[in-house]
Amino acid sequence: AEKILQIRNLTTAFLTDQGVAKATDRVTFDLEKGQTLCVVGESGSGKSVTALSVMRLIDYAGGVIMDGEVLFNGEDLVRTSQDDMLRIRGNLITMIFQDPMSALNPVFTVGDQIAEVLRIHRRMKKKAAWQRSVEMLKLVGIPDPEIRAKQFPYEMSGGMCQRVVIAMALACNPELLIADEPTTALDVTVQAQILELLLQLKKELGMSMLLITHDMGVAAEVADRIAVMYAGIVVEEGTVQQIFENSRHPYTIGLLQSIPGMDGKRGGELYTIKGSIPPISKVPSGCRFHPRCPHVMDICRTEEPLLKSSLTGHKTACWLEDKGEFDLKSNKGNNQ
């Protein structure tokens, strides 16, 4: 299948009090055209840094891409000129964030804000841009779009505002939508509606989607493939079935066991992964997960396991893979 995005060894660093620290380290994954890839992990795992690096917006966050490639339709965005990036960003690739209010300008009507995007990126005339913005509001499921277009963000609910943000992001018909925790700030019932909307629009418009979430439940709903990140690296990557039904990495297994109802024991005691994710300036030696891993071995403390692919394309970075047959149905028991 055709790949819209190929991320290769993406390494992004920040200057911290302890010196230069890598927020992502050799991050590698592919997104096929028309598919959804979810990047999952706890906060601080490098998910958002990966997304901002793809958009070449990481400099605004104080980071710098040190190494690697981000191939978008074969063009390496890391080495693309700022001018070309202006052509790509907001046009071919758009991004939405967690908090819709911060993406909207409080002093303009939502119709004007969508129209503005079309006037800048598509050079549409005022009237045509307004008409298209009303159409976009209709497309994202906002009732009475002609009336709503004349309203200000504060006159709308959070869910409604996120629909407006989605309308703005999709107005130019992008090939790739990057959504960073798009439902995290919303009520649970609204979350489901927004995910549903994103999936439906992705299909209708033929887009590809890179969705970032800390929530395995969200990934289960929308992903074709999942990349699990931990402390700046991809520790496991595979199809949604491979990750949910045959997860290999102890971190992924821990994440899955900490979701209510995921191990079939709804209401039972939930597993929590002991400890917390290390700061980027203090990444542990060897396997970065070793201080928290219930299966830690001697080699894990000194040697870093690299991401290796099985014949089915299921990738895992864990020394247990080298031990051949093993059964990791559960982390429980080893942890207490």
Ligand code: SF4
């Ligand atoms: Fe655990 Fe070792 Fe695998 Fe790391 S490499 S996840 S410490 S078993």
Ligand code: MG
């Ligand atoms: Mg984030």
